Amino acid sequence: MAEYLIRNGFVFDPVSGVNGDRKDIAVKDGKIVESVSPSAKVFDAAGKTVMAGAVEIHAHIAGPKVNEGRNYRPEDKLFNAASGVGGMRTTGGFSIPTTFKTGYNYAKMGYTTAIEAAMPPLYARHVHEEIRDTPIIDEGALPVFGNNWFVLEYLKNRELENTAAYISWLLRASKGYGVKVVNPGGTEAWGWGLNCLTVNDPVPYFDITPAQIVRGLIEANEYLGLPHSMHIHANNLGNPGNYTTTLDTFRLAEGFKANNRFGREQTMHHTHVQFHSYGGDTWGNFESKSDEIIDYVNTHPNLTIDTGNVTLDETTTMTADGPFEHHLTELNHLKWANVDVELETAAGIVPYVYSPDIKVCAIQWAIGLELGLLAKDPMRCFITTDHPNAGPFTRYPRIIKWLMSKEAREERLNTFKHAEKVIGATLLHGIDREITFYELAQMTRAGPAKALGLKDVYGGLAPGMEADIAVYDINPESPFTPDQLEEAFSAAALVIKTGLPVVENGVVINNGNKRTLWVDAKVNENPQVMRDVEEKFLKYYSVTLNNYEVQGHHYIPNPYAIQVDATQ
Amino acid sequence: METVTLTIKKAPTLYLEAEIISPDGLAGKTADQIRALPVHMGNEEFTLGEFFDLAGAPGATAEETKVVVTGDLSRVKYLGMKMSGGEMVIESDADMYVGAWMSGGTLTAKGNVDSFAGIGMKGGLLEINGNAGNYTGSAYRGDWRGMQGGKIHVKGNVRSDTGYFMNGGEIVIDGDADVHVGTHAEGGKIVIKGNAKSRLGGQMVEGTIILLGTVDVMMPGFKYVRDEEVDVDGKNMLMSLYVGDLGERHRKRKGEPIYGKLYIRKAAPAAAESREVRLARAREARKARFASPEETASA
Ligand SMILES: [Zn+2]
Numbered sequence: 001m002a003e004y005l006i007r008n009g010f011v012f013d014p015v016s017g018v019n020g021d022r023k024d025i026a027v028k029d030g031k032i033v034e035s036v037s038p039s040a041k042v043f044d045a046a047g048k049t050v051m052a053g054a055v056e057i058h059a060h061i062a063g064p065k066v067n068e069g070r071n072y073r074p075e076d077k078l079f080n081a082a083s084g085v086g087g088m089r090t091t092g093g094f095s096i097p098t099t100f101k102t103g104y105n106y107a108k109m110g111y112t113t114a115i116e117a118a119m120p121p122l123y124a125r126h127v128h129e130e131i132r133d134t135p136i137i138d139e140g141a142l143p144v145f146g147n148n149w150f151v152l153e154y155l156k157n158r159e160l161e162n163t164a165a166y167i168s169w170l171l172r173a174s175k176g177y178g179v180k181v182v183n184p185g186g187t188e189a190w191g192w193g194l195n196c197l198t199v200n201d202p203v204p205y206f207d208i209t210p211a212q213i214v215r216g217l218i219e220a221n222e223y224l225g226l227p228h229s230m231h232i233h234a235n236n237l238g239n240p241g242n243y244t245t246t247l248d249t250f251r252l253a254e255g256f257k258a259n260n261r262f263g264r265e266q267t268m269h270h271t272h273v274q275f276h277s278y279g280g281d282t283w284g285n286f287e288s289k290s291d292e293i294i295d296y297v298n299t300h301p302n303l304t305i306d307t308g309n310v311t312l313d314e315t316t317t318m319t320a321d322g323p324f325e326h327h328l329t330e331l332n333h334l335k336w337a338n339v340d341v342e343l344e345t346a347a348g349i350v351p352y353v354y355s356p357d358i359k360v361c362a363i364q365w366a367i368g369l370e371l372g373l374l375a376k377d378p379m380r381c382f383i384t385t386d387h388p389n390a391g392p393f394t395r396y397p398r399i400i401k402w403l404m405s406k407e408a409r410e411e412r413l414n415t416f417k418h419a420e421k422v423i424g425a426t427l428l429h430g431i432d433r434e435i436t437f438y439e440l441a442q443m444t445r446a447g448p449a450k451a452l453g454l455k456d457v458y459g460g461l462a463p464g465m466e467a468d469i470a471v472y473d474i475n476p477e478s479p480f481t482p483d484q485l486e487e488a489f490s491a492a493a494l495v496i497k498t499g500l501p502v503v504e505n506g507v508v509i510n511n512g513n514k515r516t517l518w519v520d521a522k523v524n525e526n527p528q529v530m531r532d533v534e535e536k537f538l539k540y541y542s543v544t545l546n547n548y549e550v551q552g553h554h555y556i557p558n559p560y561a562i563q564v565d566a567t568q
Numbered sequence: 569m570e571t572v573t574l575t576i577k578k579a580p581t582l583y584l585e586a587e588i589i590s591p592d593g594l595a596g597k598t599a600d601q602i603r604a605l606p607v608h609m610g611n612e613e614f615t616l617g618e619f620f621d622l623a624g625a626p627g628a629t630a631e632e633t634k635v636v637v638t639g640d641l642s643r644v645k646y647l648g649m650k651m652s653g654g655e656m657v658i659e660s661d662a663d664m665y666v667g668a669w670m671s672g673g674t675l676t677a678k679g680n681v682d683s684f685a686g687i688g689m690k691g692g693l694l695e696i697n698g699n700a701g702n703y704t705g706s707a708y709r710g711d712w713r714g715m716q717g718g719k720i721h722v723k724g725n726v727r728s729d730t731g732y733f734m735n736g737g738e739i740v741i742d743g744d745a746d747v748h749v750g751t752h753a754e755g756g757k758i759v760i761k762g763n764a765k766s767r768l769g770g771q772m773v774e775g776t777i778i779l780l781g782t783v784d785v786m787m788p789g790f791k792y793v794r795d796e797e798v799d800v801d802g803k804n805m806l807m808s809l810y811v812g813d814l815g816e817r818h819r820k821r822k823g824e825p826i827y828g829k830l831y832i833r834k835a836a837p838a839a840a841e842s843r844e845v846r847l848a849r850a851r852e853a854r855k856a857r858f859a860s861p862e863e864t865a866s867a
Pocket of ligand 1: 058059060117233271272319386389
């Protein structure tokens with residue numbers, strides 16, 4: 001296989017502790033190596049910034065709800081469809097791009113790995129068909145467990161081993177990567193027209209609380225020793241005053257120890273924390289509580305978070321938090337899609353316009369940035385937009401600009417229609433910190449890779465790691481404007497994915513060789529769980545087991561299975 | 569104002585997409601530049617010059633440009649799309665999306681136009697001398713932001729879904745309208761001088777519909793409020809005001825809900841009669857269907 005040498009760039013790699021030194025990065029056979037032969041192809045990166053390929057820890061980019069978003073929002077493609085050039089495919093869509101555009105756009109920004117954040121197991125085949133059709137980036141998907149009838153029953157009866165065996169079975173059946181929890185218990189309650197807004201609200205019929213579900217799933221996750229921690233979207237998302245529910249949720253992870261062979265240290269990943277950091281008790285006195293939230297995060301190393309930055313765009317919200325989407329359509333009166341996924345989960349979709357002229361939207365924007373700026377450990381706070389919920393992932397370069405430039409975010413803050421009120425309800429104006437290139441590499445590369453249990457594979461430039469590399473046309477040692485920063489991160493000068501150049505001068509040049517990540521967790525034989533699975537399929541499911549499992553090469557032509565052994 | 573005339577010389581085998589033909593698209597360009605502009609057919613790109621002969625010249629800006637398009641344009645789409653100023657005349661029938669998303673200027677279509685004329689319109693005047701198709705002055709598929717401003721005047725009839733998700737501006741139809749007028753409207757005004765069919769103002773939240781002719785079937789979500797004099801083309805007409813759609817949410821002003829307004833011209837005798845005649849005919853037909861052979865014989 002080919003050899004490459006990326007010569008003389010300013011390298012930022014937290015994994016090997018390199019902070020802006022001028023260095024060469026050598027690539028051979030898809031991996032980073034110490035050195036290459038003189039015949040290696042050379043890329044001149046002088047005056048440019050070099051980082052590992054970025055890792056997306058939480059985005060909704062494949063599967064039935066993303067596709068229903070595309071389906072019921074043809075206007076999202078209005079005036080932005082483009083026909084394919086060369087080996088590239090036709091693309092379209094802004095907040096819910098086509099699978100091809102999703103792959104191309106991530107690659108253009110230097111992202112090389114992404115996690116689909118909510119896979120309904122019953123529709124796992126659909127998720128994997130879309131993942132297969134998303135070029136270039138390696139992807140995994142997190143099946144949702146927090147409202148699953150098996151889990152609710154096992155946890156109610158305190159059956160840890162059965163919970164773990166079921167998780168192991170479902171990860172294999174759905175080719176999933178880890179344990180996702182969305183509004184624990186609340187989405188099941190939504191089937192009864194109810195919700196769980198605190199960690200102690202009982203789930204109807206099952207008579208279990210969100211707290212029991214979360215603690216039970218953390219315990220099962222660590223029992224199995226999965227690469228990623230339990231990954232949660234807590235109860236009470238999006239409501240004024242919800243920060244107390246978030247703190248209650250954080251506390252549920254106390255007392256657990258991370259148990260895995262992947263170097264992961266946290267036992268809870270809390271996603272899109274921006275949506276969970278709200279004070280006040282009405283939209284009128286709505287305010288930021290990011291300080292209280294981040295104080296807890298800063299002092300509790302068992303926790304990682306991602307931000308969920310509002311980008312101030314028109315977008316499409318979609319979540320397995322069914323009751324929240326109903327709440328949202330009652331607020332903005334825009335079209336609502338809703339589905340119940342049998343024994344497993346639900347989902348809702350509503351378009352949303354985050355307008356800079358609306359006070360609440362501007363406060364949400366500030367909160368997302370505050371979280372990134374107040375987090376003391378960039379290895380535990382990652383940049384996301386909860387794509388497409390708080391905005392499309394294609395706005396990462398803009399968020400980077402706001403995080404790295406006080407000037408840029410002050411300009412935005414001071415030109416809001418209700419600037420004064422927004423400043424009064426947030427902390428952002430008083431924060432001077434500017435994220436450095438090194439910290440950015442922690443927040444977007446090394447950090448999320450480690451939280452996913454992939455620290456030896458992705459997110460770094462140490463020899464032996466995957467040759468996923470992004471080169472940006474920005475010189476960290478000469479002056480640049482905030483907009484130049486955004487431009488540079490929007491279209492990488494060079495992206496190499498698994499040793500193959502896929503982007504050059506901001507243009508996608510190769511469809512790559514994408515892989516699907518999943519976790520094969522072995523447990524001791526568990527006849528009871530297998531009997532329960534068979535019985536529930538006979539009794540309740542609308543499909544048979546044979547039509548449920550995601551089998552081999554059709555759905556996953558290029559698998560990257562991570563082995564976990566929990567048989568001891 | 570300078571005039572540039574485009575005459576179609578070759579019938580497109582499929583449909584030609586020519587959104588570039590507008591005062592904005594042609595202004596400030598030389599004849600050679602205009603001939604080289606892109607048009608699309610199927611998945612292929614062609615030049616404007618391959619399909620059109622060119623005479624005259626455009627002005628420097630859209631405002632100073634008049635575009636005249638002639639010949640058989642029945643297979644040409646997007647004429648005058650997004651025009652922001654100046655003048656454009658389509659001398660014959662045209663296909664879909666005439667004047668779509670236009671924001672200014674005057675666009676006159678002398679023949680019939682197909683569906684989606686003036687969708688997403690923000691300003692200007694779109695005049696259609698013939699009939700218009702479905703979704704005239706509506707929102708793009710899926711969008712909730714339909715016509716925002718400007719005026720559409722259709723001298724003939726319109727097919728279904730006129731003013732779907734209308735938010736502002738005015739649509740005047742001299743002839744008849746097919747089903748679904750002003751569906752989901754949240755503003756704007758639609759005047760139908762001929763007759764309407766059914767689902768007039770269905771799911772309307774705000775806005776006004778004025779009907780001078782008859783309506784086949786009224787929406788159940790509208791209730792009669794009172795009679796009012798309404799000014800139509802400078803003439804005061806006595807109309808019945810209905811408000812609705814009662815099944816929708818309505819914002820309130822000073823505690824009172826704001827409804828969509830549907831004015832129907834009061835007691836047009838011909839209309840009343842035709843409705844009576846129709847109902848009588850329906851009753852007869854129903855009777856005949858259920859009548860026994862003996863009764864038929866004895867009758
Ligand atoms: Zn999410």
